[in-house]
Amino acid sequence: xxxxxxxxxxxxxxxxxxxxxxxxxxxxxxxxxxxxxxxxxxxxxxxxxxxxxxxxxxxxxxxxxxxxxxxxxxxxxxxxxxxxxxxxxxxxxxxxxxxxxxxxxxxxxxxxxxxxxxxxxxxxxxxxxxxxxxxxxxxxxxxxxxxxxxxxxxxxxxxxxxxxxxxxxxxxxxxxxxxxxxxxxxxxxxxxxxxxxxxxxxxxxxxxxxxxxxxxxxxxxxxxxxxxxxxxxxxxxxxxxxxxxxxxxxxxxxxxxxxxx
Amino acid sequence: xxxxxxxxxxxxxxxxxxxxxxxxxxxxxxxxxxxxxxxxxxxxxxxxxxxxxxxxxxxxxxxxxxxxxxxxxxxxxxxxxxxxxxxxxxxxxxxxxxxxxxxxxxxxxxxxxxxxxxxxxxxxxxxxxxxxxxxxxxxxxxxxxxxxxxxxxxxxxxxxxxxxxxxxxxxxxxxxxxxxxxxxxxxxxxxxxxxxxxxxxxxxxxxxxxxxxxxxxxxxxxxxxxxxxxxxxxxxxxxxxxxxxxxxxxxxxxxxxxxxxxxxxxxxxxxxx
Numbered sequence: 001x002x003x004x005x006x007x008x009x010x011x012x013x014x015x016x017x018x019x020x021x022x023x024x025x026x027x028x029x030x031x032x033x034x035x036x037x038x039x040x041x042x043x044x045x046x047x048x049x050x051x052x053x054x055x056x057x058x059x060x061x062x063x064x065x066x067x068x069x070x071x072x073x074x075x076x077x078x079x080x081x082x083x084x085x086x087x088x089x090x091x092x093x094x095x096x097x098x099x100x101x102x103x104x105x106x107x108x109x110x111x112x113x114x115x116x117x118x119x120x121x122x123x124x125x126x127x128x129x130x131x132x133x134x135x136x137x138x139x140x141x142x143x144x145x146x147x148x149x150x151x152x153x154x155x156x157x158x159x160x161x162x163x164x165x166x167x168x169x170x171x172x173x174x175x176x177x178x179x180x181x182x183x184x185x186x187x188x189x190x191x192x193x194x195x196x197x198x199x200x201x202x203x204x205x206x207x208x209x210x211x212x213x214x215x216x217x218x219x220x221x222x223x224x225x226x227x228x229x230x231x232x233x234x235x236x237x238x239x240x241x242x243x244x245x246x247x248x249x250x251x252x253x254x255x256x257x258x259x260x261x
Numbered sequence: 262x263x264x265x266x267x268x269x270x271x272x273x274x275x276x277x278x279x280x281x282x283x284x285x286x287x288x289x290x291x292x293x294x295x296x297x298x299x300x301x302x303x304x305x306x307x308x309x310x311x312x313x314x315x316x317x318x319x320x321x322x323x324x325x326x327x328x329x330x331x332x333x334x335x336x337x338x339x340x341x342x343x344x345x346x347x348x349x350x351x352x353x354x355x356x357x358x359x360x361x362x363x364x365x366x367x368x369x370x371x372x373x374x375x376x377x378x379x380x381x382x383x384x385x386x387x388x389x390x391x392x393x394x395x396x397x398x399x400x401x402x403x404x405x406x407x408x409x410x411x412x413x414x415x416x417x418x419x420x421x422x423x424x425x426x427x428x429x430x431x432x433x434x435x436x437x438x439x440x441x442x443x444x445x446x447x448x449x450x451x452x453x454x455x456x457x458x459x460x461x462x463x464x465x466x467x468x469x470x471x472x473x474x475x476x477x478x479x480x481x482x483x484x485x486x487x488x489x490x491x492x493x494x495x496x497x498x499x500x501x502x503x504x505x506x507x508x509x510x511x512x513x514x515x516x517x518x519x520x521x522x523x524x525x526x527x528x529x530x531x532x533x534x
Contacts, residue, residue: 056431087433094432099425104447113443117434166433 003174003206004053005029007066011045011052014060022048022061024230030174035200035207037221037238039214039253045230046210050176054086069174088118091167095179097159101151107162108147111135111169118170134165138195157188161195168199176208181216193219214257218242226250272523275516282513285332293326298481306499316501318491324505327483331506334484335513338399338468339461345403347457350410355441355449357411358418369415372408380405384467385476393476402464409460410453417449455525462517469510485510 011023023045030036040046052063055075067075069090074082094100101110111131112124121127128147135143138161151159160180167175177196181189193216200207200220211217217224218238225235226249234247245251267273285292294314295301301321309316315324357368387401421427422445430440465485471477472486480487485506492502 054432056428083434083436085434086431087435092432094425094429096425100429102426102430102444102448114433163429 001032002029002068003032003070004208005066005068006049006053007068009049009052009063009065009067011048011057011061011063014062021230023052025065026227026230026232028225028232028235030206030208032206033204034223035209035221037217037224038208038210038227039212039217039224040227041212041253044227046212046227047178049227050092050178050208050210053176054090054092055082056086084118087114087167087172088170089172090174090176091170091172092176092178093160093163093167093180095182097156097163097183098151100163101159103151105150106147107135107149107151107154111147111162111166114166114169130169131165134169135162137168138162138165138199140165155188156184157191160184160188160192164192164195164199168203171203172205174206174208176210178210179212182211182213196220214253226253269523269526271519275519275523278512278516279520282332282336282509282516285329286336289329289333293323293329295323295326297322297327297330297483299323306495306502308499309501315505316499318488318499318502319495324488324501327488328485328505328509331483331485331488332509334395334478334482335465335468335486335510338395338402338478339464339517341399342402342406342464342468343457343460345400346407346460347410347453349403349407351414351446351453353407354411354414355418355446358415359422359437359441359445361419365415368411372411375405376408378405381467381470384471385474388471388476393471393479395478395482398468398471398477402467406460406463409456413452413456414446414449417452418445421445421448451528455521455528458517458521458524462514462521465510465514465517 006029007027009023009026010021013020013022026045026049028036028038038046038049048057048061051057053067053069053074055063057063063075065075066073069085074085101107105113108128108131111134112127115121115127115130119127132143132147135146140146140158140161146154146158146162154162160183164180180196181192184192197220199205207220209217209220221238223235223237224241225232226241226247227233228249234241234245234250241250242254245254299322301317301323304313304317304321306319307313307317307321313323313325315328317323318327353368353372357365383405384401388397391397418441422440427440427444430444435443468477468484469486469489472484473489475487475490477486478484480491488506489503489510492499492506496503
């Protein structure tokens, strides 16, 4: 059972300088409960693929192709439908937690905003309880205090935990993580990955994990696809790709990780 | 921010003066020593004394009490006129800034057209045409002064809408209206606060000018401007009819200007963030 099936996704930018084929015919599927990795260097089109899934590509970008979420092609649906899915059925956590939060509102206010946006809930104290519960689930130090803090008062690692909490708060079916640990230092990175392991185990979510770091992808994912210049060059199970990479690009990507070890 | 205002001596003095004027306005019946419209023929044109600390005018009315009630008029006209200007400005500025393109061009050309009007003459014309009621004065000052705010909001939103937290809000399912109202405007409000503070001073001056010319607040309602009009004919013999309202206009507008300038300094380094 595929929770997500992408067929020939093309995201082209019609600029004054010419046509930029940022995502050029990408197809893959994610099974329910699976952790799928999308690896590639900067500029390969990974983030745009994620944004295209939710039809969030700004003009002059145009998206073409099929994005089947639980069988329904969401690219053909209207804005209202998509707004209902964004942040509730499909959630994304981005790379840079310091700029992902609105600087003039408290963490608690923004978490409750995420709750009100998708749940039919009017009760403030209930929403507050849910927010605190999720802050606890992602192991933020002292959720009560963090609830009243402003983003600039928190460290990068804590902010990323908050972003993960906000992504999970409406129980999404598909969680997209776009380089969630790239902006964090290595020790915090390890903690966040441990947290994600725990969440994957507990919630049994389907995950699209995007990263340029093959090491992280190897640790977290069951199946993966390698992206290069807007196309998928190789796709398969973790064991197949790591032990027997068929494409030269995949091989050189793996070499660059091994070189550091 | 309050702490930072306290650090700046000028700003602190201005804020204190404004607070005193607000107290005058709110608690006028308790502070005024006499009824401002009470005619007392025994005390016509008497100089400042222990009974009438600012003296009396040509009808024997107590100047101090008229100043206190006048604060009500001048301050409320200032606040509400600027409130109207800010609302209109935020409306046009945020739509132009957020949507860009043709909508932005059309709205900004509209702003340019409005800026071409010489506002004081426009206000004079409108008030001469309609009746000079307090509401009309507030509305007219507001409707001719929103353009600066519109430009400020538009400029802020043009940069703010590219920020990550806006993209994240979209990813969470926020609509355009929600993003503009709940994220962009609260972040863009800094420069508008400065402009509004300075604008209150300006609005008070305009109202005083209109009332001095006789087409603003009508007697017997006291306004600092129409008190100047009363004092014009007796300036040689009774300086207190003119000097006191004049000083209050001066210090109030000066306070708003100094406070606005201080706010600009306070918000400036934050704006760079």
